[in-house]
Amino acid sequence: MSKKQHYKITVNGKEEEFLAEPRELLIYTLRERLNITGPHIGCETSHCGACTVTIDGKSVKACTMFVAQADGKDITTIEGIGGPDDLHPLQKAFKEHHGLQCGYCTPGMITRATKLLEENPKPTEEEIRFGMAGNLCRCTGYQNIVKSIMAAAAEMNAAKEATE
Amino acid sequence: MKDEVTSRDDRIANLKGMGCSRKRVEDARFTQGKGNYVDDIKLDGMIFGDFVRSPYAHARIKSIDTAAALEVPGVLAVLTAKDLEPLGLHWMPTLAGDKQMVLADGKVLFQGQEVAFVVAEDRFAAADGIEAVEVEYEELEVLVDPFKSMESDVVLREDTVDEAGKLVDGAHGPRKHHNHIFTWEAGDKDPTFEVIEAAEVVAEETMYYHRTHPCPLETCGCVALMDKVNGKLTLWGTFQAPHAIRTVVSLISGIEEHNIRVISPDIGGGFGNKVGAYPGYVCSVVASIVTGKPVKWIEDRMDNLMTTAFARDYWMKGRISATKDGKITGLHCHVTADHGGFDACADPTKFPAGFMNICTGSYDIPTAFLEVNGVYTNKAPGGVSYRCSFRVTEAVYFIERMIEVLAIELHMDAAELRRINFIKKEQFPYTAALGWEYDSGDYHTAWDKALKTVDYDALRAEQAQRVEDFKAGKTRSLMGIGLSFFTEIVGAGPVKNCDILGLGMFDSCEIRIHPTGSAIARLGTISQGQGHATTFAQILASEIGLPADSITIEEGDTDTAPYGLGTYGSRSTPVAGAATAMAGRKIRAKAQMIAAYLLEVHDDDVEFDVDRFVVKGVPERFKTMKEIAFAAYNQAIPGIEPGLEAVSYYDPPNMTYPFGAYVCVMDIDVDTGVPDIRRFYALDDCGTRINPMVIEGQIHGGLTEALAVALGQEIAYDDMGNVQTGTLMDFFLPTAWEVPNYETDYTVTPSPHHPIGAKGVGESPHVGGVPCFSNAVQDAFRAFGLRHTNMPHDHWRIWKTANELGLHG
Incomplete structure (x- = not known):
């Protein structure tokens, strides 16, 4: 056990300040300290991606990052991506194309997909499969996840073209 | 009364009943992280428990010193077997009639076994406490090979021998050796051996179906809360069978069942991992009783892979006989089953090897004999049905490999060999040589459709050309065509022969119709991703004529749901789905009487039509189900009780027998051993289809789990009993990158005994997929003399196969 330190992070636009041991893993900070339970824990070794969040514009697996490493950072979780009144196109597409079953990987999956589509707004199927390979799903076989992301990309691109 | 929706087709569509791809109601919360x-789950004052686990696979425990751990800041208590013994909880019964140590009682039998339970204010303090517990072990000889175990003088389980040195009978009969658990036989031994010995052609093969693990993305866990004021225990957990868990907790703790509430919240995948009872549940309950606080226990991934619920681990020796022209005459299967340190298989009690006796598959085999020997070793307990009905994956793999080996022996095409041996449509209901009565099937139609769709003959021609090109040095790639035709046996099961610890394997549904025409239905099952809240509402919508969108489905809370045996072995649709339909029909029967009263005609003069009862021959005179529901609550109808509710407990008369035809086309790089799946075609017949979208999703997922098992996933041990594959670095879970797109197709052969004709589908793709992927790999090398090689076919093993066949020059 080590001494508690003062940390300040921004989660989904809200500034959070607290005392924590530096060894606390960010996923527990989110889930247990801040009650943000969308990101899940599947492996604690960075393999499964259930804990994926966005930190300063990059997809990060929160299970293998100490809270100390997240100090001062801006974090987005699934809760910050869209809610009942402002669903993200990906959230809609995952439902529409049956891109989930048990739902456990889904928050990490969608969070990762938001970044993938920012990095590459018009991905091919192959690019989606490669870009999502850090997120494991045991239920869907990925086929409908790929389909969901393709559909969301098309919708987002159409919306963008309509406003340009 | 005027109806908003007028055309009959519109009224049907409005229900979103059976047969439509209704979008899932579960998805809103899952996609929003809710x-x-x-x-x-977070409760006031909640504390955490975690295990000190054995680093050794077999050792005597000389001492456990918890003093230093209790000094660690945040640590509240440390439980050992000595603390549990006065409560009689240091051992617990397993589902297989054996017993299992909750905490190590004098010795450990597998690496990772639970030795002590550290309870602390948070998980980090618990981890610190675990480090500080001092356990002194004396290492013992380790047995990881079941064949050696059956010959060894080393006694793994001291309760298998009495004080006089005599063998004590196991739960399923006498033991042959102190490390032997049971022998289970089906079929006729002597006639089978006579047929095989006299046969024109016999193919023999030994195959190992390796140990693996269901590995759902969410591990197992629970929260226990003993409310000492009211004497009530609430247990939340990842339970695939919450009612069975309640009964088991009551039986082993002595707490009356009405004082126990078991709740399965959302479950992040099960696949068989979450059927059994684990030491973590017992220790959490005890810790809550001791501390008076809610106690949470959550496995980490290593705990999960190393200790709870392995699957498979069957050594299968087969002999199959046939006439010269390929008509199968007999089948013999001998299994040595590695059960690890405790027999904790999750099978119906009377079936210690599950439904392995479905191993005659889809074929009309006149005589057969099966023998399964369960053996103790120094491996983790389990033996669960990983995305399959009980041991059906093993059975189907066995027969589908034996067919391929027989085809090699006969110099025949394996598709044709299957075709000439299929049970014919007119033979159903068909009683197989090992005892099961297959309810329905039309195998030839499915097979022909599959082969035609993939253009089988063209594939074989292409493959032959590839072999020629390879031999001529024009390519380094070979082509494999994997075939499998499977028959599942699901929907356990009839109470006359299926029970778990004496609990009959019926299931249940209870419906309440609300006055304004919406409803809630509760079931004894629990979804782990299957989408029950969506699909069971569809069954009801079609049965009771209220829109699926107006029906809430609730499962998993034993205080509110009717008793049922849970969700595994594809039993939800065959059993609880049937209960749902039957309960719906009870609602409809009462609604008919109410409608007749409202329409002032005799009960027999009204008939059900989609969402209403109409006066026969007078379609403009009707009462909608919505109107009837309201009347049930506001009219005093002579001879009819108010309200509109029904409950059904359904005891299925038989299992259901889904089947399917799969074809996999694969290119294999001979120099790297890397397979490239270029096509996978899956035709499934699950009887009546409730939601095609959900079925398709299940098939994609099951095939991917099959790909994993066939091509790389395993729980491997070294000679010291160390687990070699305890993290997701070593344990293969396919990513989006490795997985192909699947083509799905179907035929519909409804189950004749199921109220809606449905058979269950969640596990078929896994059961049929594993042999299909494996056969594809093996078929690629058939032209070079390969007869059989064991799974998992990872790149290294495929390369090795090519190398052993001399294909690397």
């Missing part, structure tokens, strides 16, 4: 899984 699922409620067990680790999301």
Whole structure:
């Protein structure tokens, strides 16, 4: 056990300040300290991606990052991506194309997909499969996840073209 | 009364009943991060428990010193077997009639076994406490090979021998050796051996179906809360069978069942991992009783892979006989089953090897004999049905490999060999040589459709050309065509022969119709991703004529749901789905009487039509189900009780027998051993289809789990009993990158005994997929003399096969 330190992070636009041991893993900070339970824990070794969040514009697996490493950072979780009144196109597409079953990987999956589509707004199927390979799903076989992301990309691109 | 929806087709569409691809109602919460899984539960004053686990696979425990751990800041208590013994909880019964140590009682039998339970204010303090517990072990000889175990003088389980040195009978009969658990036989031994010995052609093969693990993305866990004021125990957890868990907790703790409430919240995948009872549940309950606080226990991934619920681990020796022209005459299967340190298989009690006796597959085999020997070793307990009905994956793999080997022996095409041996449509209901009565099937139609769709003959021609090109040095790639035709046996099961610890394997549904025409239905099952809240509402919508969108489905709370045996072995649709339909029909029967009263005609003069009862021959005179529901609550109808509710407990008369035809086309790089799946065609017949979208999703997922098992996933041990594959670095879970797109197709052969004709589908793709992927790999090398090689076919093993066949020059 080590001494508690003062940390300040921004989660989904809200500034959070607290005392924590530096060894606390960010996923527990989110889930247990801040009650943000969308990101899940599947492996604690960075393999499964259930804990994926966005930190300063990059997809990060929160299970293998100490809270100390997240100090001062801006974090987005699934809760910050869209809610009942402002669903993200990906959230809609995952439902529409049956891109989930048990739902456990889904928050990490969608969070990762938001970044993938920012990095590459018009991905091919192959690019989606490669870009999502850090997120494991045991239920869907990925086929409908790929389909969901393709559909969301098309919708987002159409919306963008309509406003340009 | 005027109806908003007028045309009959519109009224049907409005229900979103059976047969439509209704979007899932579960998805809103899951896509917004608002699922409620067990680790999301947070209670006032909640503390955490975690295990000290054995680093050794077989050792005597000389001492456990907890003093230093109790000094660690945040640590509240440390439980050992000595603390549990006065409560009689240091051992617990397993589902297989054996017993299992909750905490190590004098010795450990597998690496990772639970030795002590550290309870602390948070998980980090618990981890610190675990480090500080001092356990002194004396290492013992380790047995990881079941064949050696059956010959060894080393006694793994001291309760297998009495004080006089005599063998004590096991739960399923006498033991042959102190490390032997049971022998289970089906079929006729002597006639089978006579047929095989006299046969024109016999193919023999030994195959190992390796140990693996269901590995759902969410591990197992629970939260226990003993409310000492009211004497009530609440247990939230990842339970695939919450009612069975309640009964088991009551039986082993002595707490009356009405004082126990078991709740399965959202479950992040099960696949068989979450059927059994684990030491973590017992220790959490005890810790809550001791501390008076809610106690949470959550496995980490290593705990999960190393200790709870392995699958498979069957050594299968087969002999199959046939006439010269390929008509199969007999089948013999001998299994040595590695059960690890405790027999904790999750099978119906009378079936210690599950439904392995479905191993005659889809074929009309006149005589057969099966023998399964269960053996103790120094491996983790389990033996669960990983995305399959009980041991059906093993059975189907066995027969589908034996067919391929027989085809090699006969110099025949394996597709044709299957075709000439299929049970014919007119033979159903068909009683197989090992005892099961297959309810229905039309195998030839499915097979012909599959082969035609993939253009089988063209594939074989292409493959032959590839072999020629390879031999001529024009390519380094070979082509494999994997075939499998499977028959599942699901929907356990009839109470006359299926029970778990004496609990009959019926299931249940209870419906309440609300006055304004919406409803809630509760079931004894629990979804782990299957989408029950969506699909069971569809069954009801079609049965009772209220829109699926107006029906809430609730499962998993034993205080509110009717008793049922849970969700595994594809039993939800065959059993609880049937209960749902039957309960719906009870609602409809009462609604008919109410409608007749409202329409002032005799009960027999009204008939059900989609969403209403109409006066026969007078379609403009009707009462909608919505109107009837309201009347049930506001009219005093002579001879009819107010309200509109029904409950059904359904005891299925038989299992259901889904089947399917799969074809996999694969290119294999001979120099790297890397397979490239270029096509996978899956035709499934699950009887009546409730939601095609959900079925398709299940098939994609099951095939991917099959790909994993066939091509790389395993729980491997070294000679010291160390687990070699305890993290996701070593344990293969396919990513989106490795997985192909699947083509799905179907035929519909409804189950004749199921109220809606449905058979269950969640596990078929896994059961049929594993042999299909494996056969594809093996078929690629058939032209070079390969007869059989064991799974998992990872790149290294495929390369090795090519090398052993001399294909590397």
